[in-house]
Amino acid sequence: MEQRLANSFTVTVNETKFIENALISDIRVDGRRPFDYRNLIIRFGSEDGSSEVQLGRTQVIAFVTGQLVQPYRDRPNEGTFAIYTEFSPMADPSFEPGRPGDSAIELGRIVDRGLRESRAVDTESLCVIAGKLVWSIRIDLHIIDNGGNLVDAANISALAALSTFRRPECTVEGEDGQELIIHPPDVREPLPLIIHHFPVAVTFGFIGKENIVVIDPTHHEEAVMGGSLTVTLNTNGDVCAIQKAGGDGVLQSVIMQCLRIASVKAGDITSKIKNAVESYNTQRSLRKIKRHNPSSTVSNVAKHHA
Template sequence: MPREAELSNIERTFILEALAQNIRLDGRARDDFRNLDVSFGDDYGACAVQLGKTKVNTRISAEVTKPFEERKFDGIFTITTELSPLASPAFETGRQTEQEVIVSRILEKAIRRSNAIDTESLCIIAGAKCWSIRADVHVLDYDGGLVDASCISIIAALQHFRRPDVSIDGENVTIYSLAEREPVPLSLMHHPICITFSFYHGGETVLLDATLHEEQARDGEMIVTMNRHGELCQIAKLGGVSVDALILLGCMNMTVTKVKDITELISTKLREDATQRDVGGLIAELSAQNDR
């Protein structure tokens, strides 16, 4: 089975000694994110996120299907992740690695189980027809921060997505194309964002947004999911070194700030995309001044 090239003892020692002197290899402070870029494609629901050298593409799709028997009044929302050898030699096509399973579960808890999307709004005819929303996450390049980049990509894509409008006449459902009716945005309850912390030197040193080499040298990690209102959605600490409670509280405070910054960045990018799509349209009409 292919594996990611491991750090040599010299590289590991160099990284740890540099961190002990409050120095990171890329010159960032301990609580700094790498450059984050969010962009949208021509189709609704296509989002690309680049966090440093890590690149993630997410595409949202929708189809009409039958709801689950035990949830007749709810639609369906699923998340699928694909970690291909294109991103890293540690990933294999058609075979889930342990990391891919962990990433999928964390994203499920962070977004789907936190009820980020209002599944009741996806119901068309109770027990008969509903919308099935699917988020396909493709990792194109991997250099650490995979959960954070994937979560940001999914949340941005969900906000950007528009499903076709429908009309109901008895049991007959008519789906309108984008040319016939304005598409409908998804109903989102909140916007959870994942922030990953890495621990070193027995939990005394904390890094935000570690690169791949920094991840390979860490003693433990913790993933915090929170929305911009400061509501905690989940904490995932998958083993590793124990961490003092005061350090954890500091991580929570840092998460609040970073989540607000990321949420604002996504909102800004969405407004820019909406403006580009509406050149000469409704926005221009509403902002036009009357000639007097």
């Protein structure tokens, strides 16, 4: 992965010195301290399984969909999931439409690795008929604006969308137990995914000869940083994945410092995701009650008889 993840933004020598000198005084160009995150906003669409995340100026939209497919032969009792990324040319002039570039593929891999290797999503619960039919979950990530640190924003967006996605309930009937019935949402309530934990990605940038560490780098900082480190962990402190990109080697003491900071940040982000999902579920329940409100039916019947 390139050190700037397809960031076409370039800075002058004077701008580079200004950023580095400010960091020596523990101040960043946007006014944050080295280990402060930008403002995080999580929104959801009207449909289940869609989310929009804003991290400062960075904006990512995620959509989760599911379809029934044949399972892999070596895992007949497990569903599957895959991540696809799309970089809009509006987000950054270096993004080209059409085939996903190396940066888009690498971004998807980092998010995928954190989710897959930590087995955050219960894939066994996605099995409908062992060896024949399982649910395949697809996550589409759309980069709308590249303001820096796409990895963290994309990761949060994927987790938020997965948390609100619901698949139709299926039952198997028939004499041979092979007749599949997919129940529509108005007959049976769709089922949410079983998510064991939230693997949250926290990215650090290394800037200047001193290798000054900052968290959640902006596109300005990505243009001058020598390397980055993305740590994916959950609130239990379990490290799910580590990605080091570009630059020189990092001291063990620095990595341990990053892990300690990332653990705290992951807890904060997890709380924000869960609170946002809880609010969405409340609104969803209210919408459902309005759609099935029996009082309106009763009043209509009363008017008719009157």
